[in-house]
Amino acid sequence: MIEPAAETLFAAAGRRLRGDRLAITAAIVVACIALLAAAGPFLSPHGYDTLDWKHLAVPPQWQSSHWLGTDRLGRDLFVRTLYGVRISLLIGLLATAVSVVIGLAWGSIAGYVGGRVDDLMMRFVDVLYSLPYLFIVIIFATFFGRGSLASLFLIIGAVGWLTTARIVRGQTLALKRREFIEAARATGVGTVGILLRHVIPNLIGPVALYATLTVPDMILFESFLSFLGVGVQEPLASLGSLINGGAQEMQSAPWMLLVPALLLSLLLLCFNFIGDGLRDALEPGER
């Protein structure tokens, strides 16, 4: 039998995405920032927490190799900002991973098992949706998360899984009726086996898309907590805590605010463009 020469959904999406100049540029910019954050601190002679007593709160200058100036304690802002980007990206990715794992497990079990289990699990998600979760997260982060990066991204990730779970459940319900699942069941594969080997691998596409859209939210969330002083703690820095520090010094040292604020803006805008590009690529005809 001859297959009609049709493009698969993903091939078509990839073609459309390659034509989206804005999204491509944004992706390149994000890659450059990530590369700079990874390699940049090695270019500077200063450490992120070393105090330079001779250069307190100096504006950007070449002689002392404080390319973006220093803060009130004489710590180099170029290095601190890049460390901040590292932490923001790292927490963004790890928190997304946490939320995807929980959401994938929760949604696929609810969707596949169905019945009362499904009702109960999804009702739980509904209740969590209606909570002013941000307040609970602020409390959680303040009481348990201060000082430890691991608890911070776990807490942030624990918030993001709700929508993933809903998407996954919907997809699972559709998959469940397909013949290959029925065949697997007929040959005696157990529920866990079907979930792991047949359901979840088929969910990777949509979940990966949604995860890409989640990353900037997670970065934003981490910066928000750090800005309020309940996220990343001194002497480590994240973009949020740097912006908070800069906002307090902006009268005498505006560069302390401008550098992290503009960098975070650039990152978020780029992620937005990438997200829009992905959405347009997968759902042409929208907008």
Next chain:
Amino acid sequence: MLAYSVRRLLGILPTLFVIITVSFFIVRLAPGGPFDQEQTLPPQIRANLDRAYGLDQPLGMQYLHYLERLAHGDLGPSFKLRDFSVSELIADGFPVSATLGISALLLAILLGIPLGVAGALWRDRGADTGITAFVTLAVALPSFVTGPLLALLFGLQLHWLPVAGWEDGAPRYLILPVLTLGLPVAAYVTRLMRGSLLEVLRANHIRTARARGLGEVRILLRHALRPALLPVVSYLGPAAAFVVTGSLVVETVFALPGTGRYLVQGAINRDYTLVMGMVILYGVLTLLLNLAADLIYGWLDPRVRHD
């Protein structure tokens, strides 16, 4: 409609109960307590303090006591701000936060809807491109970035507006905080309004209206606007929640004497009652505003009217 509203209002109670219970135990199970200061208190004084605030009882008992007091509308005394009760602190700060939040929502509606309509009517022309650029920026950037940047530009560089402070809500002091809080919401409203109006204008009943020879203005006002407003209205609930949380940041950035600072401050100080009071206040607000948005939606759209 009335019966439905009352039923929905009662439906809030279980959610609120879950919120209160969850946050009570999170707060209490966390390490540290309100009286763990740098200089340790003599054990006797410590024991007296614990007894005075009921901290010496088992956690379950404390929980029941808290619920009992709450049922009488008493949020308890603040643990750290000694001379104040939590209700007094809220009564002090809430007018500030409410003024800020309501002004921001008004700005969002009054700016977002006209901009969205303009964007839809002048689609793909210069004005629309400008509006889309504004929307992209304002939606993407968080208030803890735009707030300090606005303060830096209009406060410190141009000297047009004060950088921080409240001064009993003098308009000059309100402008920057309200812009910071309201612009992202306005941008989102613009985006929704533009999209939904474009869709409505393609609908059959609009074509019929055109065929009957009605003027464009009349079509817009009488036939297109109302259905196009629906997505905006259903966004109002989330928008209100956004404003409530956003006010935390904006009050910090502009040093406003609202209630926002108490949540973080209280949590860092382990001021149990203050944190609980904040969670309850903001929880009730979020739930009520969401409910209000749902009811308005039903009133605008007869198809989902609840009887």
